[in-house]
Amino acid sequence: MNPILRDLDKLYFCSFEKGEIRAGDVVVIDTGLEKKVIHRVVSVNERGIITRGDNNYADDSWTLRSEQIAGKVMYALRGKRKWIVRGGWGGQIQSAPTIFKRKLLWRVHGILRPIYQGLVTSEKLGFISLPVKAIALQRPEGVELLLMLSGHIVGKKKTGEPWRIKPPMRLFLKESDLSEIVDRMNSLQSPRMK
Amino acid sequence: MMHECSLPTINPQVVCREEFDGWAILFDPDSGKAFGINPVAVRIWKNLDGKTKKEDILQELKSSFSEVPENIESDFVDFVRDLVEKGFAGYEV
Amino acid sequence: MESTAGRGEKIYPLRRIYFYLTEGCNLACRHCWIDPSYQHADKVYPSLPLNLFRSIIDQAIPLGLTNIKLTGGEPFLHPQIFEILELIRSKKLKLEIETNGVLCTPELVSSIARCEMPMISVSIDGADAKTHEWIRGVPGCFEDTLKGLSYLVEADLKPQIIMTLMKKNRDQIEKMVRLGESMGADSIKLNILQPMARGDSMHKEGEGLSVQELMDIGKWIEEILAKSTSIKILYDLPLAFMPLSCMFGDEGSGCGVCKIQEILGVLADGSYALCGIGRNIPELTFGHAAYDNLEDIWRNSEVLRQIRNGLPNRLKGICGKCLMKNICRGSCIAQNYYRNKDLWAPFWYCDEAYREGIFPEGRYV
Numbered sequence: 001m002n003p004i005l006r007d008l009d010k011l012y013f014c015s016f017e018k019g020e021i022r023a024g025d026v027v028v029i030d031t032g033l034e035k036k037v038i039h040r041v042v043s044v045n046e047r048g049i050i051t052r053g054d055n056n057y058a059d060d061s062w063t064l065r066s067e068q069i070a071g072k073v074m075y076a077l078r079g080k081r082k083w084i085v086r087g088g089w090g091g092q093i094q095s096a097p098t099i100f101k102r103k104l105l106w107r108v109h110g111i112l113r114p115i116y117q118g119l120v121t122s123e124k125l126g127f128i129s130l131p132v133k134a135i136a137l138q139r140p141e142g143v144e145l146l147l148m149l150s151g152h153i154v155g156k157k158k159t160g161e162p163w164r165i166k167p168p169m170r171l172f173l174k175e176s177d178l179s180e181i182v183d184r185m186n187s188l189q190s191p192r193m194k
Numbered sequence: 195m196m197h198e199c200s201l202p203t204i205n206p207q208v209v210c211r212e213e214f215d216g217w218a219i220l221f222d223p224d225s226g227k228a229f230g231i232n233p234v235a236v237r238i239w240k241n242l243d244g245k246t247k248k249e250d251i252l253q254e255l256k257s258s259f260s261e262v263p264e265n266i267e268s269d270f271v272d273f274v275r276d277l278v279e280k281g282f283a284g285y286e287v
Numbered sequence: 288m289e290s291t292a293g294r295g296e297k298i299y300p301l302r303r304i305y306f307y308l309t310e311g312c313n314l315a316c317r318h319c320w321i322d323p324s325y326q327h328a329d330k331v332y333p334s335l336p337l338n339l340f341r342s343i344i345d346q347a348i349p350l351g352l353t354n355i356k357l358t359g360g361e362p363f364l365h366p367q368i369f370e371i372l373e374l375i376r377s378k379k380l381k382l383e384i385e386t387n388g389v390l391c392t393p394e395l396v397s398s399i400a401r402c403e404m405p406m407i408s409v410s411i412d413g414a415d416a417k418t419h420e421w422i423r424g425v426p427g428c429f430e431d432t433l434k435g436l437s438y439l440v441e442a443d444l445k446p447q448i449i450m451t452l453m454k455k456n457r458d459q460i461e462k463m464v465r466l467g468e469s470m471g472a473d474s475i476k477l478n479i480l481q482p483m484a485r486g487d488s489m490h491k492e493g494e495g496l497s498v499q500e501l502m503d504i505g506k507w508i509e510e511i512l513a514k515s516t517s518i519k520i521l522y523d524l525p526l527a528f529m530p531l532s533c534m535f536g537d538e539g540s541g542c543g544v545c546k547i548q549e550i551l552g553v554l555a556d557g558s559y560a561l562c563g564i565g566r567n568i569p570e571l572t573f574g575h576a577a578y579d580n581l582e583d584i585w586r587n588s589e590v591l592r593q594i595r596n597g598l599p600n601r602l603k604g605i606c607g608k609c610l611m612k613n614i615c616r617g618s619c620i621a622q623n624y625y626r627n628k629d630l631w632a633p634f635w636y637c638d639e640a641y642r643e644g645i646f647p648e649g650r651y652v
Binding site: 211213215217218219221223226227228229230232 | 530531532534535600610611612613649650652
């Protein structure tokens with residue numbers, strides 16, 4: 001449900017005892033599994049309730065009964081910021097930019113993906129030089145590198161594994177820059193970091 | 195050993211949850227590990243940006259907390275080393 | 288601290304053994320989670336044979352044994368308790384004892400005092416005879432317990448009082464603190480009534496306190512009672528409900544930090560078990576001291592291996608989400624299994640708090 005809801009947000013929800021479930025509501029779904037799912041109601045019909053995460057490309061595979069809905073999310077708290085999570089029409093409006101972005105990205109992704117894959121495999125990368133930096137973290141299995149750009153994580157490299165770079169960042173990074181980071185880490189790490 | 199003289203920077207994935215009494219839990223969603231730190235350590239955590247110098251952080255601690263122990267510097271070093279060993283902080287390379 | 292075996296598995300040292308020395312107990316407590324038989328003049332129940340006790344200790348020391356806990360039933364009912372204490376002393380093992388104090392004598396106390404760093408807890412559940420004896424089921428035991436406690440104080444053994452909280456005694460916490468002060472106790476540990484064995488019946492009969500009531504008591508202790516006394520008060524709630532300073536601070540007691548991966552229980556009949564729960568749940572026993580090699584049990588018992596490999600990541604429900612799970616480890620695996628027949632089920636108290644929406648928000652993801 002990113003960006004409206006993110007991991008670690010605290011959610012306040014209430015049951016539907018006094019109201020009906022409407023398209024646009026963000027609901028807590030009791031899947032019967034360990035983890036509850038928070039998704040938005042796409043439609044309510046005679047067969048049941050259809051839901052989907054704002055960022056997902058398809059509706060959830062289930063059709064829910066009302067008793068499988070544990071409640072409707074009313075508020076969310078992130079750090080000290082608390083905001084209303086809209087439902088019904090308000091919810092549909094609130095989620096519209098995300099859904100539009102998702103659809104747009106899906107289309108653009110479909111066009112660009114083959115080109116991107118081609119570029120990545122041909123290694124003709126590194127159009128411009130970006131001011132990236134890396135942080136080396138000690139993990140039980142070895143050193144993990146986090147690639148940072150302006151305070152955001154854009155890639156990771158675990159010991160013995162290749163870099164995993166968030167698309168489309170790989171286009172802007174030179175292979176030599178990434179290798180240099182690994183070399184620097186190898187030459188600079190203290191005995192503790194090995 | 196460059197890391198002996200420079201300070202690490204916090205692992206940006208780690209969540210710092212402050213509690214009512216000034217203590218906080220550091221939680222690494224990647225490893226699932228969590229541990230508690232006291233108010234002085236919370237202040238250190240907030241200053242581990244890879245830029246602020248150890249002397250400046252120690253100075254801030256001395257001016258912010260009324261009863262700073264004499265061996266604060268060695269406690270500081272131990273805490274920072276502990277963060278690095280747990281993967282809660284790392285060095286810029 | 289653990290090392291790694293050749294096949295890549297961690298080797299856990301066996302640091303502590305809890306000896307449930309006697310099948311019988313001289314009191315008949317309403318809330319007991321072990322449910323021993325009531326032993327009196329006309330009826331005596333078996334105890335762990337001394338030769339088995341000795342054999343277990345000899346096998347356990349090379350595995351890393353440093354601490355022994357003697358409990359029961361009632362450990363002082365054991366007919367060879369003096370020999371047991373002498374053996375513990377000669378092996379320089381740290382000693383912990385949980386007793387009701389009734390059978391404590393000056394001779395026994397001096398024998399305990401010769402052991403390495405003895406830590407002794409005496410159960411007192413009411414600040415007056417009426418309440419204590421209602422809970423403990425035997426008339427006259429209050430006076431005997433106080434006398435036993437006084438011997439321990441006189442020997443400077445710094446005894447701890449353990450009080451289990453329930454509806455009947457919830458208004459006596461402060462009186463208990465004053466009693467502890469006047470007797471010279473070192474600390475008071477307040478346990479919550481666990482819904483296991485007889486404690487389960489009490490819970491079902493509504494004699495236990497609700498999660499909210501227990502949380503309110505915790506707040507009152509922290510904000511008011513603890514400030515009015517020099518005696519240490521340890522409130523045994525799951526870690527998610529305790530201040531971080533209790534777990535991570537210099538003055539923390541380490542209270543509630545579960546060391547299940549380095550503990551083994553031995554029942555009065557010589558069976559190895561997860562803990563005293565083995566008396567009620569046979570599947571949590573792993574063999575017998577008379578026939579099985581301890582190292583083999585400790586290294587290869589299926590349940591112990593499951594616990595080592597599964598904790599804390601396999602914990603379910605709120606325990607799986609809890610930020611304290613690495614140190615709390617489900618609070619009490621035995622209890623969780625007893626109630627759900629599932630080692631990874633969440634701890635009942637945390638589960639109830641979570642369902643009621645009063646689990647501390649900042650402590651889970």
